[in-house]
Amino acid sequence: MTDLVRARFPVVMGVLNVTPDSFSDGGRYADLRAAVGHGVRLRAEGADLIDVGGESTRPGADRVDAETETARVLPVIRELAAAGIPVSIDTSRARVAEAALAGGADVVNDVSGGLADPDMARVVRDAGCPWVLMHWRGHSRQMRDLAHYTDVVADVRAELGRRVDAALAAGVAAEKIIIDPGLGFAKTAAHNWELSARLPELLDLGFPLLFGASRKSYLGSLLAGPDGSPRPTSGREAATIATSLLAVAAGAWGVRVHDVRGTVDALAVWRATGSPRLVP
Numbered sequence: 386m387t388d389l390v391r392a393r394f395p396v397v398m399g400v401l402n403v404t405p406d407s408f409s410d411g412g413r414y415a416d417l418r419a420a421v422g423h424g425v426r427l428r429a430e431g432a433d434l435i436d437v438g439g440e441s442t443r444p445g446a447d448r449v450d451a452e453t454e455t456a457r458v459l460p461v462i463r464e465l466a467a468a469g470i471p472v473s474i475d476t477s478r479a480r481v482a483e484a485a486l487a488g489g490a491d492v493v494n495d496v497s498g499g500l501a502d503p504d505m506a507r508v509v510r511d512a513g514c515p516w517v518l519m520h521w522r523g524h525s526r527q528m529r530d531l532a533h534y535t536d537v538v539a540d541v542r543a544e545l546g547r548r549v550d551a552a553l554a555a556g557v558a559a560e561k562i563i564i565d566p567g568l569g570f571a572k573t574a575a576h577n578w579e580l581s582a583r584l585p586e587l588l589d590l591g592f593p594l595l596f597g598a599s600r601k602s603y604l605g606s607l608l609a610g611p612d613g614s615p616r617p618t619s620g621r622e623a624a625t626i627a628t629s630l631l632a633v634a635a636g637a638w639g640v641r642v643h644d645v646r647g648t649v650d651a652l653a654v655w656r657a658t659g660s661p662r663l664v665p
């Protein structure tokens with residue numbers, strides 16, 4: 386598989402959660418046939434790779450053990466890989482990542498940025514695969530209490546910088562590293578918007594940046610109804626496309642989305658308009 390980190394811009398990562406409890410699509414693809422069918426569909430709609438996750442990371446979600454997580458993702462990854470579809474494994478566990486890579490995954494998407502499992506760096510280094518280091522401060526049950534920053538962009542930049550340094554020190558090649566601000570992970574809506582508005586300060590770290598806003602609750606709050614009730618997840622696609630496009634215009638390397646078709650269409654418009662850039 387071509388090295389996605391450098392070969393494409395912007396990369397569209399299609400979300401495939403094979404979990405019963407993910408916040409926006411939980412349970413829909415828990416069945417193997419349904420999951421593989423959805424991955425094939427996302428690829429046909431233009432996804433550059435399919436991000437397969439077996440453990441919900443939504444705030445407050447219960448953790449599952451490595452065996453359960455592996456049992457959920459591996460059959461799906463094997464079939465997608467066998468069909469020639471590039472796959473990333475969305476996991477913070479080294480054992481799950483190792484099994485997924487052996488099953489044909491091409492990229493490790495680690496929401497913990499290597500913090501949750503000290504063995505992840507070895508797995509990634511030995512595989513020579515791209516590694517998404519997302520900004521993270523703790524598992525789902527702790528996240529809400531950890532959303533305290535002096536300057537969220539400066540703090541996220543510094544903490545991501547430390548994760549990059551740790552990866553490099555463990556022998557991971559710099560050209561395999563992708564960073565991600567971790568929208569919604571130990572962050573309030575205000576933090577998410579501040580990070581979205583100041584992406585160039587994260588890009589200054591010198592690594593491709595993956596932007597993952599798709600259907601997240603801060604978009605629901607932005608679009609709340611007159612009674613203050615948040616917009617349901619199904620009604621957040623336009624906002625997702627808008628913020629994803631703005632992130633690409635600001636220099637993001639890729640976007641992680643549920644609605645691949647809409648995002649690909651929006652990026653086609655952006656390219657047809659000469660790929661305008663937001664200048665900080």
Ligand SMILES: Nc1nc2ncc(COP(=O)(O)O)nc2c(=O)[nH]1
Nearest residue numbers: 407408442494517519565567568597
């Ligand atoms: N790299 C990366 N991975 C992620 N995995 C899961 C979720 C949670 O969203 P989901 O439940 O829709 O998958 N968000 C991210 C993200 O923002 N970045």
